[in-house]
Amino acid sequence: MAPAAAGGPISLDRTETIGRLRTALVTAGYTGDAVRELLGEDAYQGRARDVPVHLRRLTTGKPVETAIRVFFLGVPVPEDELTRALAPLDADELVELGVVEPVGGDLRATVRLVPHTDLFLAGNRYPDETSEGTPADYVATATAPSAILASLTVRKPVGSALDIGTGSGIQAIWAARHCERVVAVDVNPRALNLAAFNARLNGIANIEFREGSLFEPVNGERFDLVLCNAPYVISPDTRYTFRDGGAASDGFSERLVRDAPQHLEEGGFAHLLIEWLFQGNDWEARPKSWLGYSGCDAWLLQGIERDLVTHAAVWNEEEAGDGVTYAETLDRWLAYLRELEADAVIEGALILRKRSGVANWFRADRIPGGGPAPGSDHVLRVFDAHDYLTGLVGDEALLDETPRIADNVHVEQELSIGNGGYIVESMTLVLDEGLGFRAGIDQNTASLVPYLDGTTTLRQAIEHAAHARGVDEEDIRAFRSGALALAKTMLELGFLSRS
Numbered sequence: 001m002a003p004a005a006a007g008g009p010i011s012l013d014r015t016e017t018i019g020r021l022r023t024a025l026v027t028a029g030y031t032g033d034a035v036r037e038l039l040g041e042d043a044y045q046g047r048a049r050d051v052p053v054h055l056r057r058l059t060t061g062k063p064v065e066t067a068i069r070v071f072f073l074g075v076p077v078p079e080d081e082l083t084r085a086l087a088p089l090d091a092d093e094l095v096e097l098g099v100v101e102p103v104g105g106d107l108r109a110t111v112r113l114v115p116h117t118d119l120f121l122a123g124n125r126y127p128d129e130t131s132e133g134t135p136a137d138y139v140a141t142a143t144a145p146s147a148i149l150a151s152l153t154v155r156k157p158v159g160s161a162l163d164i165g166t167g168s169g170i171q172a173i174w175a176a177r178h179c180e181r182v183v184a185v186d187v188n189p190r191a192l193n194l195a196a197f198n199a200r201l202n203g204i205a206n207i208e209f210r211e212g213s214l215f216e217p218v219n220g221e222r223f224d225l226v227l228c229n230a231p232y233v234i235s236p237d238t239r240y241t242f243r244d245g246g247a248a249s250d251g252f253s254e255r256l257v258r259d260a261p262q263h264l265e266e267g268g269f270a271h272l273l274i275e276w277l278f279q280g281n282d283w284e285a286r287p288k289s290w291l292g293y294s295g296c297d298a299w300l301l302q303g304i305e306r307d308l309v310t311h312a313a314v315w316n317e318e319e320a321g322d323g324v325t326y327a328e329t330l331d332r333w334l335a336y337l338r339e340l341e342a343d344a345v346i347e348g349a350l351i352l353r354k355r356s357g358v359a360n361w362f363r364a365d366r367i368p369g370g371g372p373a374p375g376s377d378h379v380l381r382v383f384d385a386h387d388y389l390t391g392l393v394g395d396e397a398l399l400d401e402t403p404r405i406a407d408n409v410h411v412e413q414e415l416s417i418g419n420g421g422y423i424v425e426s427m428t429l430v431l432d433e434g435l436g437f438r439a440g441i442d443q444n445t446a447s448l449v450p451y452l453d454g455t456t457t458l459r460q461a462i463e464h465a466a467h468a469r470g471v472d473e474e475d476i477r478a479f480r481s482g483a484l485a486l487a488k489t490m491l492e493l494g495f496l497s498r499s
Contacts, residue, residue, distance in 0.1 A: 008110070009193040010098040010122070017089070017097050018200045024086040025071075025113075025120060028063035032115045035072060038065065043072075044114070051075065071113035074125040076106035111194065116142045116170070119202050122194050123168050134318055137190040138242055141168050145273055148303070148372055149229050150174055151434070152349055154269045155376040158224035162263065164214055164256070165230025167242065169195025172207050175225060182207045185217050188241045215259050222263055226270035228256060233315055234275055234345055236336035243315065249340050250276045254290045257350060261294040264354040269379075270296075271351055278305065278344040284364035287350060291362065296352040299382060300364040301435070303348040308337045311345040353383055361390045363492070368436050375434025381406070381494040388498060389491065395484055399462075403487060403496040404454030408433035411446065429495060437493045444469055444479060445486045454499035458487055 012018075035043050039054045051073050058065040066085035069075045079091045082100070091107060094100045099122070100107045111122040123141035140146075149171060159180045163172040166184035172195065176182045184207050186192050192209045199207050210217035214230070231245040232253050238244045245252030253274035260270045276286045284300050291298055306314065312333035319326040337345070348367070363386060392398070410430050415422040427446050429439045441449075447469050451461035462483045471479045490496040 008098060009190070010111070010197045011096065012193070012196050012200065014093075014097050015200060017093050018197070019203075020089055021086070021094070021097070021099070022120060022201050022203075024089050025067060025115075028067050028085055030064055030067040030071070030115055030120075032117065034064050035068060035115065038068065039072075046112075070100070070107070070109050071111075074109055074112060076103050076108040078105075079107050082107050112141060114141050119170070119173060119198070121168050121170060121198050122201070134240065136240055137188050138240065139168055139188065139191045139194050140242065142170055146170050146229055148349065148367075149227060149271055149273055151372040151375050152301075152351060152379060153227060153271050153376065154225070154379055155374075156380075158268070160223045160265075161225040161227065162218060162221075162223040164226070164228040166195050166209070167191050167229065169198045169207070171227045171229060173199055173202055173204050175227060176204045176206050179225060180206065183218060183221075183223070184209050185212055185214075187211065187213050191241075214256065215263055218263060222265045222268070224265050224268040226260055226263055226268070226272075228260070228270075228272045230256065230273075232256070232273060232275045232347075234277065234311070234337070234340075234342075235315065236333060250274075250286065253287075257287060257290040258292070258294075260352060261296045261354060264296070264352070266354050266356060268354050269351065270353075271349065273347075273349050275345060275347045277340060277342040278346050279341060280343070283346060287348075288362055288364070294352070295354060295356040295360065297355050297360045297383065297386065298353075298362045299351040299379075300362070301349045301351070302346055302364070302366045305344050305346045307344055308334055308342060311337065351379060359390065361386050365435075365437075365493075368438060370436055372435050373433055378406075378431070378434025378494045381497050382492070384498065385491045385494070385496075389488070395488055398484060398487060398491075399459040400457055402454055402457050402499045403452050403491060404499050405449060405452045405490075406431065406433065406495055406497060409449075409495055411441075411449070429490070431493070431495055434494065437495070439489065439493065439495070441486065444471070445482055448483045448486065452487070452490075452496060458484070 038057055054073055055075065058069060063085035066077060066081055070077055070082060083090050099110055099113065101110050112125045113120060113122045121141040123139045124135065155178050157178045161175040161179040161182045163175060163182060163184040166172050166186045169184060172182045172184040184195055189211060192211055196209050231241060231243050233243045234250050235244045238246050247255065253276055256272055256274065260272060264270055274287065283302060287300050312330045316329045319329055408431060410432065412428045412430055413424055414426045416425050424443060427441050427443065429441050431437045448461055448465040451464045462480050465483065466476055466479050487496065
């Protein structure tokens with residue numbers, strides 16, 4: 001048995017073996033649900049210190065447990081055990097493919113191969129698997145930012161897509177399902193190898209992989225969809241390709257925002273994860289200034305705002321085991337950030353849509369806490385609403401529209417007990433879709449919502465609601481004004497759609 005080089009490239013020409021590997025993993029029952037059921041809900045946090053605990057939960061010797069040991073936990077297993085679990089594949093085929101290697105008489109995975117939704121994704125093993133810590137060319141499988149980007153992406157069928165900083169290829173693979181062709185770019189050769197393997201492992205054949213930085217490999221080309229979860233972290237270092245963009249300050253994100261519009265087809269969307277300095281009181285000012293005359297409508301979303309100490313600590317957590325080194329790193333990062341006159345660092349997303357020859361609009365919102373749900377329809381509603389509202393001559397014109405409440409909206413009430421019953425203390429409109437926006441409403445304006453059914457004009461809905469609430473004639477003007485403002489806000493945030 002010829003050993004594969006540790007961390008070496010996977011043999012992409014072994015297409016049949018890759019297909020049989022997927023079949024074997026599916027047959028073994030290697031799914032995300034199985035991993036969480038056996039190891040616990042926090043298994044995907046990927047902490048090496050948890051491996052001894054996880055191993056003691058795997059006691060049956062079933063194929064799924066062997067797959068978890070090898071590919072999820074990175075633990076060597078005997079050759080015959082792996083062969084039984086992944087039959088009819090044998091150990092030699094897996095070694096030749098490059099996904100396992102001999103070590104100490106057993107076989108160990110060269111990658112961490114994890115089930116994620118309906119995909120299998122290969123990336124690096126646990127970050128602290130060696131005394132040197134995280135490799136400079138480290139490739140993650142799926143991360144919280146990648147999930148956010150995926151949830152924000154418009155999933156319309158289109159001709160072409162571009163994935164910048166593809167990493168494990170997760171965004172490109174999802175895009176390939178609704179785009180005729182996808183180009184995936186990364187500066188990291190290891191990432192490109194793993195991404196190409198992941199595409200083959202998941203039966204995707206319409207992705208082209210190119211090596212290079214940002215838009216350099218696609219100079220002069222335009223796409224219907226652009227995605228980017230590249231190394232946007234504001235950092236004084238250049239050690240990690242997955243973290244450090246190499247530009248001063250937030251220059252990496254600025255270059256990304258300025259260049260993306262040049263690579264968008266008319267009507268095309270770009271979904272970019274970015275990080276920027278917060279200076280003063282206007283948190284959206286810097287990204288907005290980067291847009292210039294981009295010819296794009298833009299929706300800026302603030303995700304996380306971190307003070308300088310927290311920013312430095314979060315991105316250097318792996319050094320926390322060495323107190324002296326950790327302290328020195330924190331001081332170096334803080335000195336860098338203070339020299340930039342930063343008050344805080346903000347991490348978020350920017351959604352652009354190419355729309356030339358018109359007065360483009362800009363909107364900024366904060367993303368509520370919690371993980372976002374799939375939000376393609378939500379994003380499209382927001383863009384449609386703002387196109388309409390920017391061309392509206394006075395809010396009164398809304399009264400003749402027939403808006404419809406989105407399907408995934410519900411109302412939450414907070415009640416107190418008193419006077420022999422329940423008293424409504426507050427009401428909140430909740431969007432169970434996309435960004436999960438929440439909006440506080442009062443009982444008067446809440447009475448409007450049930451009438452927004454797509455068949456009734458807003459004017460009629462307001463009249464019905466006022467009648468239902470018993471609003472006096474002298475108060476009807478104030479009621480109408482409040483209801484109109486509520487409807488406009490609901491339209492802007494995607495709680496409503498135009499019928």
